[in-house]
Amino acid sequence: MLEIAREGGIEGRSRRYEKRLGDMAGVYRDADAWEAAVAEHGADRLEYWVDDHRYQEGPGALIVGTSTVLPGRMGDEFALTRGHIHEVSDRAELYYCLSGRGVMLMDTVDGQSSAIELTPGKAVDVPGHWVHRSVNIGDEPFVTLFCYAADAGQDYQVISDAGGMKNIVVADGDGWALVPNPDHRGYRVHAGE
Amino acid sequence: MLEIAREGGIEGRSRRYEKRLGDMAGVYRDADAWEAAVAEHGADRLEYWVDDHRYQEGPGALIVGTSTVLPGRMGDEFALTRGHIHEVSDRAELYYCLSGRGVMLMDTVDGQSSAIELTPGKAVDVPGHWVHRSVNIGDEPFVTLFCYAADAGQDYQVISDAGGMKNIVVADGDGWALVPNPDHRGYRVHAGE
Numbered sequence: 010m011l012e013i014a015r016e017g018g019i020e021g022r023s024r025r026y027e028k029r030l031g032d033m034a035g036v037y038r039d040a041d042a043w044e045a046a047v048a049e050h051g052a053d054r055l056e057y058w059v060d061d062h063r064y065q066e067g068p069g070a071l072i073v074g075t076s077t078v079l080p081g082r083m084g085d086e087f088a089l090t091r092g093h094i095h096e097v098s099d100r101a102e103l104y105y106c107l108s109g110r111g112v113m114l115m116d117t118v119d120g121q122s123s124a125i126e127l128t129p130g131k132a133v134d135v136p137g138h139w140v141h142r143s144v145n146i147g148d149e150p151f152v153t154l155f156c157y158a159a160d161a162g163q164d165y166q167v168i169s170d171a172g173g174m175k176n177i178v179v180a181d182g183d184g185w186a187l188v189p190n191p192d193h194r195g196y197r198v199h200a201g202e
Numbered sequence: 203m204l205e206i207a208r209e210g211g212i213e214g215r216s217r218r219y220e221k222r223l224g225d226m227a228g229v230y231r232d233a234d235a236w237e238a239a240v241a242e243h244g245a246d247r248l249e250y251w252v253d254d255h256r257y258q259e260g261p262g263a264l265i266v267g268t269s270t271v272l273p274g275r276m277g278d279e280f281a282l283t284r285g286h287i288h289e290v291s292d293r294a295e296l297y298y299c300l301s302g303r304g305v306m307l308m309d310t311v312d313g314q315s316s317a318i319e320l321t322p323g324k325a326v327d328v329p330g331h332w333v334h335r336s337v338n339i340g341d342e343p344f345v346t347l348f349c350y351a352a353d354a355g356q357d358y359q360v361i362s363d364a365g366g367m368k369n370i371v372v373a374d375g376d377g378w379a380l381v382p383n384p385d386h387r388g389y390r391v392h393a394g395e
Contacts, residue, residue: 010318011325013298062327069292069330069351099262103349105206105298125203132204132347134255137262154325156296156349158262 011062015108015129017077017152022060028091030054035169036091038177038190039084046083055079057090057143063159070159076104077152078111078145085179087112092142092174094118096162099137105154106131110147112178112185116140118167118196122175124187127153140167140196144178146185171196204255208301208322210270210345215253221284223247228362229284231370231383232277239276248272250283250336256352263352269297270345271304271338278372280305285335285367287311289355292330298347299324303340305371305378309333311360311389315368317380320346333360333389337371339378364389 012020030043031052037043046054061074081088092114095102104113106127113133115123118140125133126146135141145151168174172192178185205213223236224245230236239247254267274281285307288295297306299320306326308316311333318326319339328334338344361367365385371378 010320011327013323013325015323064327065292065294065329067292067330069288069290069294069354071294071296071327071349071351073296073325073327095262097262099258099260101258101262101264103264103266105347127203130206130208132206132266134204134257134264134266136258137260154298156264158264158351161262 011073013075013107013154015152016150017058017060017075017107019060019062019075021062023063025058025060027058028056030056036089037083037086038173038192039086042084056088068160071156072159073156075107075152075154076143077150078143079150080145080148082180087144087146087178087180087185089144089178090142091165092140092168093163093165094140094167095137096164097160100158100161101137102135102141102155102157104133104135107152107154109145109149109151111151112144112146114142114144114174114176114178116175116196118198124176124178140174142168142174146178167196204266206268206347208345209343210251210253210268210300212253212255212268214255216256218251218253220251221249223249229282230276230279231366231385232279235277249281261353264349265352266349268300268345268347269336270343271336272343273338273341275373280337280339280371280373280378282337282371283335284358285333285361286356286358287333287360288330289357290353293351293354294330295328295334295348295350297326297328300345300347302338302342302344304344305337305339307335307337307367307369307371309368309389311391317369317371333367335361335367339371360389
């Protein structure tokens, strides 16, 4: 049995990994804001953490986990995860929002883009072949329950190789807006294609 | 975006199916109690219903859904779903409890058995090769969010061919107990093995 906290975390997890400010070099568009944040808060400040659970081996297995993105901004850009595409790129991934308020930012390698707002009880079934990342647009941790095929793997390099995703999620009054990322140079054709 | 209600139901679903008392012939051990219930409530009484959502086709796709089992008993036995094993039997399935109180009852075809209690926030990642069904042990609808590979399929016949699952979930004071099902004659070797 897995006990899944609304704040994130799984009793019975296989592993936990944490990403800290120092791990996020080059992830946010505003490099000066990131450097200033490291100087102010230290490279060890926790940014997001993931618990996951894998029960079986083999092609039919699922990985179940929680992702918890702490709130914040880097310049105008809201706090986010590195993002990935699956190495076996046709593999879909369910994200179900447990708490907080966020956006699932999604791109295809051939130029489509989508941004779906998630609040508790809302979910997105990210189709295969979509690059995706979680963005926290609220003041509380943004927590999702995720589930995907255990053979999917992750390519975390795809976004940095493209100069970032196609769009950036920025603060806009009390809300959020999507603005084009001028550094985005298109995705390389994915190795798994 | 999928909007998932704690009472079950998905805004954006691909389909809904409903099981009624008349569909449950032979599912409960106490056939007399089932016949009496049909006579009293009618064959159309709703027993459980499932919403699901399938976005993509192909091997990497996921099906996401909710299962809502209404509370009740048939003789001593708590309300339940027909149960199934996946046709592609190595496919796992996540069940995350949204509301109510239930048990995930699980058997392997070679004689292992397990029963895991679920309350909101608890989940079970049913491994491949396990026959499984949901049982409502509470007074409210027992609702789970589920997720599994879209190519998995379901064999709903496996349990009736075995004379029922290995154990039955029965009322025991205010709680529940697992008792051996004397009609269970073991599972046929599954076609997908």
